[in-house]
Every structure is written in C-alpha cells, then in structure tokens.
Amino acid sequence: MDLILTNDRTTQLTKWIETACLWEAEAPKAGNVHPHASFADLTYxxxxxxxxxxxxxxxxxDQRGIAKSILDAVKTVKLQIGRNTNLGIVLLIAPLAAASRDGSIEDHIAQQIDELNVADSRLIYEAIRTAKPGGMGTTSEQDLSAEPxxxxxEIMSLAADRDLIARQFSNNxxxxxxxxxxRLETWWERCPQDRNQAIVGLHLEWMANYPDSLIARKCDEEIAMESSVRAKQVLDLNWPETVESQEEFAKLDAWLRDDGHRKNPGTSADLVAATLFVGLCEGLISC
Known part of the structure; x- marks a missing residue:
C-alpha cells in the first residue's frame, strides 16, 4: 500500500472509529453515561x-497490528483519562478495522483472528490488565493473572459462553x-430524523437479545437476565412511539442506575459502537 493510500485509509479509519465512539457515547442509552447522565467517577x-x-x-x-494497537490504545486512554472507559470497544473495533482493509469485513475477519498468535495473546492480556475492567474474577484455564x-x-473461545466480546472473537x-x-439498518430506517433515538433503540435490542455480560460479571446472571427482560418489555411496548414505552424506559434507566453503576449495561454499549463502526465502514450509515 503506497503512502498516499495509507494516509487516506488512516484518515478514513480515524473518522469512522471516532464517529462510532462519539455517537455511542452521545446517545442517552439506558443505564449508561451520556451528556445528561454521569457516574460518580466517569463523565461524558x-x-x-x-x-x-x-x-x-x-x-x-495496518502498520502496528491488532494486538499492539489494542495495547497502545488502552495505555493511551489510561494515561489520559486515568481509568478504563472503553476496553470493550477497543477489543471489538480493532479486528474489525483490520479486516476492513481489503474489502468486506465479513470476508476477512476470520483470517485476521486466526493470525493472532500467542505473542498477540500476551499483548492483549497486558491491555486487559492495564485497563482493569470490573468483575473479571478468575478461571481455571488461561487466567489473566498468568501469561497466556x-x-x-483459542483463549477467547474459553470465555465465549460468559463474555459477549470474547464470543465475537470465537464466532468471527x-x-x-x-x-x-x-438491527442497525432497521433502526436507521425507523428513526431517520433522530440518530440518538436510533442508537438507543439499537442498544435496547442488544440488551433484550443478549443479556449483558458486564452486568453478569459485576452482579450475576440473574440480574443480567432481568435487565434483558426489562429491555424487551420496553421494545414490546413499541418504544419510542407510545407513552407506555417511554415510561417503561424511564423505569429501566432508573433501575440500572439504582446501585451505583454495577448494573451498567456496558457490554451492550460496546457492541453498539462496534455495530456503528461496521455500518460506517460499509456505507449503511454515514457521518
């Protein structure tokens, strides 16, 4: 890839990644930080x-590789912000960005993951340790406290049944x-004049269909399942068109926030950002 093409791709990737992350953060999603809702230790x-x-x-x-880019991003965020804000987003977007280089993400994502070796596992472990995400616990195989x-x-497959981000590495x-x-296409068509509303709808869809694994780690699987059921109730009431659905959304938001941010549906938000990135890459949505 010559220098001009490299610079063009870097500029385009920067725009897509930043836009996906900013749009996800800006939307007033249930239980998450946004411009009108903060946590005690995190703001928009x-x-x-x-x-x-x-x-x-x-x-x-393209120049640094997936694992090194993940580690560099996590270290930079930790240095600038002082805490973990987006480890999940970094883990998800990095392989998607690499796979977008040669055309269709779907056609190239498996190869990108297959090429990540043990040395890459060590870099990713270092990134996770640097970020110190909540509720990680310990495992009998390939625990984060040891070197992978x-x-x-193979490592992500071991966690795929309990972590939605690991699951993506396992199932391409x-x-x-x-x-x-x-669901992105559906919500973009449904809310053509309100991007934030479309993103909130997408977030509810992720919560309703995939119980949030961050909630499961920090609380338990029962609470994660309850959050999923509550999100589905909001959607089933035809959110956002009906008053009943708006009231149910407010109840969900309050319930997610009533214990600090232990019930923060952060994995769902990470998956929203990854979905937005794919949509931008593939021209399904535009910035």
Missing part, C-alpha cells in the same frame, strides 16, 4: 477524550455482522 467528556485517543491509535492498525499459552481465538463477529448490522 471522559468518553469524548477516549474516543479521540482510541481513533488515533487504532487508525494505524494459547493463540487469541457473527453477532455484530449478523444481528447487529440487521
């Missing part, structure tokens, strides 16, 4: 700064490229 501006740092680091992925001894796909991002892309 923290996510804005994280988006810009992440876009800069991941846009150089398997390639990335089938959920993002299938369910996510489909």
């Amino acid at each position: 501006q923290d996510f804005v700064r994280s988006a810009r740092a992440t876009a800069f680091m991941l846009s150089r992925i 001894t398997e390639p990335v796909r 991002f089938a959920d993002v490229l299938g369910f996510g892309r489909d």
Whole structure:
C-alpha cells in the first residue's frame, strides 16, 4: 500500500472509529453515561477524550497490528483519562478495522483472528490488565493473572459462553455482522430524523437479545437476565412511539442506575459502537 493510500485509509479509519465512539457515547442509552447522565467517577467528556485517543491509535492498525494497537490504545486512554472507559470497544473495533482493509469485513475477519498468535495473546492480556475492567474474577484455564499459552481465538473461545466480546472473537463477529448490522439498518430506517433515538433503540435490542455480560460479571446472571427482560418489555411496548414505552424506559434507566453503576449495561454499549463502526465502514450509515 503506497503512502498516499495509507494516509487516506488512516484518515478514513480515524473518522469512522471516532464517529462510532462519539455517537455511542452521545446517545442517552439506558443505564449508561451520556451528556445528561454521569457516574460518580466517569463523565461524558471522559468518553469524548477516549474516543479521540482510541481513533488515533487504532487508525494505524495496518502498520502496528491488532494486538499492539489494542495495547497502545488502552495505555493511551489510561494515561489520559486515568481509568478504563472503553476496553470493550477497543477489543471489538480493532479486528474489525483490520479486516476492513481489503474489502468486506465479513470476508476477512476470520483470517485476521486466526493470525493472532500467542505473542498477540500476551499483548492483549497486558491491555486487559492495564485497563482493569470490573468483575473479571478468575478461571481455571488461561487466567489473566498468568501469561497466556494459547493463540487469541483459542483463549477467547474459553470465555465465549460468559463474555459477549470474547464470543465475537470465537464466532468471527457473527453477532455484530449478523444481528447487529440487521438491527442497525432497521433502526436507521425507523428513526431517520433522530440518530440518538436510533442508537438507543439499537442498544435496547442488544440488551433484550443478549443479556449483558458486564452486568453478569459485576452482579450475576440473574440480574443480567432481568435487565434483558426489562429491555424487551420496553421494545414490546413499541418504544419510542407510545407513552407506555417511554415510561417503561424511564423505569429501566432508573433501575440500572439504582446501585451505583454495577448494573451498567456496558457490554451492550460496546457492541453498539462496534455495530456503528461496521455500518460506517460499509456505507449503511454515514457521518
């Protein structure tokens, strides 16, 4: 790839990654930080700064590789923000960005994941340790406290039944490229004049169909399932068209926030950002 094409791609990737992250952060999603709702230790501006740092680091992925780009992005965010704001987004967007280089993401994502070896696993473990995400716990195989001894796909497959981000590495991002892309198109068509509303709808869809694994880790699977059921109730009431659905959304939002941010549906938000990135790459949506 010559220098001009490299610079053009870097500029385009920066725009797509930053836009996906900023749009996800801006939408007033249930239980998440947004311009009108903060956590005690996180504000919307923290996510804005994280988006810009992440876009800069991941846009150089063709030159640095997936795992090194993940580590660099996480370290940069930690240095600038002082805490973990977007580890899940970084883990999801990095392989998608790499796969977008040669055309269709869906056609190239499996190869990108297959090429991640044990050395890449070590870099990703370092990134996760640097971010210190909540509720990780311990496992009997390939625990984060030890050095990994398997390639990335094999390690992620071990966690795929309990972590939706690991699941994407295991199934070649089938959920993002299938369910996510489909629901993105649906909500963009349904809310053509209100981007934030479309993104909130997409977030509800992820919550309703895939119980949030961050909630499951920090609380338990029962609470994660309850959050999923509540999100489905909002959608079933024809959100956002009906008053009943808006009232149910407000109840969901309040319930998710009533214990600090232990019930923050953060994995769902990460999957929203990844879905938006795919949509921007493929021209399904535009910025």
